[in-house]
Amino acid sequence: MKVLILWCLALCASLAAAPLTFDEMTKEIEVGVDDKTVVAEFNFKNETDQVVEIARADGGCTCIEAGIKGGLTYKPGQSGLIRFSYQIADVVGTVEKPLHVFLKGDSESNPSITLKIRVKVPELVILEPKSLFWNVGEEATPKTVTITMKDAKPIKVTSMSGADTRFKQELKTIEEGKKYEMVVTPASTNNVAMGVVHLETDHPSRRYRTQRVFMVIKNQLKAASAAVSKP
Amino acid sequence: MRTITELALVLTLSSVAAVATWKIAGPPDRAVACDPAALSADEICLATVQAEWKDVLWIDARPEAEWKKDGVPGSIHLTTVGGGSFEEQMEASFERLGQAQRAVVYCGDVGCGVSKEVVKRLREFGIVPEVKALHGGTAALQAAGLLKSSN
Numbered sequence: 001m002k003v004l005i006l007w008c009l010a011l012c013a014s015l016a017a018a019p020l021t022f023d024e025m026t027k028e029i030e031v032g033v034d035d036k037t038v039v040a041e042f043n044f045k046n047e048t049d050q051v052v053e054i055a056r057a058d059g060g061c062t063c064i065e066a067g068i069k070g071g072l073t074y075k076p077g078q079s080g081l082i083r084f085s086y087q088i089a090d091v092v093g094t095v096e097k098p099l100h101v102f103l104k105g106d107s108e109s110n111p112s113i114t115l116k117i118r119v120k121v122p123e124l125v126i127l128e129p130k131s132l133f134w135n136v137g138e139e140a141t142p143k144t145v146t147i148t149m150k151d152a153k154p155i156k157v158t159s160m161s162g163a164d165t166r167f168k169q170e171l172k173t174i175e176e177g178k179k180y181e182m183v184v185t186p187a188s189t190n191n192v193a194m195g196v197v198h199l200e201t202d203h204p205s206r207r208y209r210t211q212r213v214f215m216v217i218k219n220q221l222k223a224a225s226a227a228v229s230k231p
Numbered sequence: 232m233r234t235i236t237e238l239a240l241v242l243t244l245s246s247v248a249a250v251a252t253w254k255i256a257g258p259p260d261r262a263v264a265c266d267p268a269a270l271s272a273d274e275i276c277l278a279t280v281q282a283e284w285k286d287v288l289w290i291d292a293r294p295e296a297e298w299k300k301d302g303v304p305g306s307i308h309l310t311t312v313g314g315g316s317f318e319e320q321m322e323a324s325f326e327r328l329g330q331a332q333r334a335v336v337y338c339g340d341v342g343c344g345v346s347k348e349v350v351k352r353l354r355e356f357g358i359v360p361e362v363k364a365l366h367g368g369t370a371a372l373q374a375a376g377l378l379k380s381s382n
Contacts, residue, residue: 091316096344
């Protein structure tokens with residue numbers, strides 16, 4: 001029985017040990033205006049006295065690919081590298097992504113190691129505010145959105161379109177390529193209404209080309225439950 | 232030989248205890264544990280949603296194919312992974328978002344993180360007055376029978 005107890009204790013001790021030691025657990029990356037992909041490399045070392053086996057590395061979404069350089073099994077003292085490649089798509093601003101490293105025996109919901117990347121994509125077109133609100137029954141006063149370009153080169157607003165006749169909008173140029181104002185006035189605030197205005201810019205990157213301003217006239221009281229459609 | 236006999240005895244006894252527990256107490260509870268006091272300000276427990284949040288708008292932050300496969304009935308799709316820009320997706324579901332007072336965003340599992348990102352971005356627009364990320368994501372919804380694939 002003593003042998004059995006000692007064997008169990010040894011097993012527990014090995015499971016409780018810190019599995020892999022990483023140089024950094026979080027990486028901050030600033031990307032360029034045109035960058036579409038971010039690559040983050042995490043160096044690690046097995047500083048335990050046990051062999052560690054990696055089952056898989058996973059970014060938790062289809063936008064992240066993971067690769068492990070050095071194989072899946074690491075003897076004591078052995079080093080390796082995990083590389084994550086993140087497709088940024090049209091995201092602007094700061095995005096944080098958790099990156100999971102599952103060791104052999106980990107459950108699907110509880111990886112042994114969670115790394116993180118914090119990606120900063122430049123915000124070149126700033127809309128302030130991003131949405132405009134009126135309450136049903138209040139005065140239909142004009143409200144203004146300020147559009148500020150934060151690039152060294154000018155970014156011009158080339159067109160403005162809003163298909164909804166319940167709102168009127170007017171674009172004012174404060175400084176061409178640098179600053180604009182859009183003034184929106186609801187035709188009426190008698191009923192709940194929603195609208196979107198599209199602003200097109202001449203920036204070559206798709207990420208900065210189309211901007212949207214959202215307008216809502218809503219009841220102050222709780223709205224009725226929405227219709228169920230999909231999925 | 233003696234050690235092997237003892238090991239076999241321990242395994243037999245623990246197996247009998249496990250079967251007896253299953254018979255007496257029923258199958259294991261697969262609900263995702265959630266302590267409201269331990270959550271961040273961005274998160275909410277499913278039990279809180281069910282008890283206190285009425286007429287909630289469910290937002291699926293997984294890839295579109297997964298939402299179509301087994302999303303919560305009546306949910307909308309809004310994510311920061313793949314597809315068009317966030318604003319473009321918001322516009323597609325704007326009628327629903329504009330009428331919602333409360334929305335709960337869920338993603339794939341406990342640590343997926345996309346739901347919190349969607350919460351952060353939605354708050355920047357201020358269209359839904361109250362929006363939180365569901366702790367436990369689809370695992371919690373599956374255990375509660377709220378996904379289309381739940382049985």
